[in-house]
Amino acid sequence: MKEIYNLHNETIGLKVVENLKKNDFSAIYLKTGVEASKFIMDNIRKGDKVGFGGSMTVVKLGIQEKVASLGGFVLDHGDPTLSPDDKMETMRGELLSDVFICSSNAVTMDGELVNIDGVGNRIAAMTFGPKKVIIVVGVNKICKNESSAFERLEQIAAPMNNMRLKMPNPCTKTGVCMDCKAASRICRVYSVIKRRPVRTDMTVIVIGEELGY
Known part of the structure; x- marks a missing residue:
């Protein structure tokens, strides 16, 4: 059974990587999180x-701890x-990082990245600012x-992140987005990256495992 799951994951993962490359992204398929972690750390000094x-x-993947052990400076809002003011300063610092590491809420078979943010800091850093951007996605996305x-x-993605952050929004009760108008709503900035931004060094790693949400 596991062999069939792995084969399916690899089949769709390689197809997504092929189409990401057609859209001018640097992209790679790796079977495991362990391989992905090594690949990421090979790009950090x-x-x-x-x-x-x-x-x-x-x-x-434990990347924050590995960066700290290597002697890198971790900017993690x-x-x-962190106090609210320090959190905002850290977000601004992330925009000018040497390497920015994140995930994408979804990636299409056509090789497009689809995301949703509350503040917009992640989407901003994905598209412009850092010297290098590495985006890691499990096949479940x-x-x-x-x-x-x-x-x-x-x-x-939205309901589970609301649950993780303990936000008092309707989706934590219904399990699906209710397009709420709550002041605490965290679904505010939507993005579709159809092709690699012209001046951004961006690599997408597709991992043959279910990771994140």
């Missing part, structure tokens, strides 16, 4: 300022010890097309 975009996929990608945002 001692002294680099490394920004993180609030990705549970990246947290699972998700650090619970692959969607047939842009329409199904937005459905994934509404049915999975």
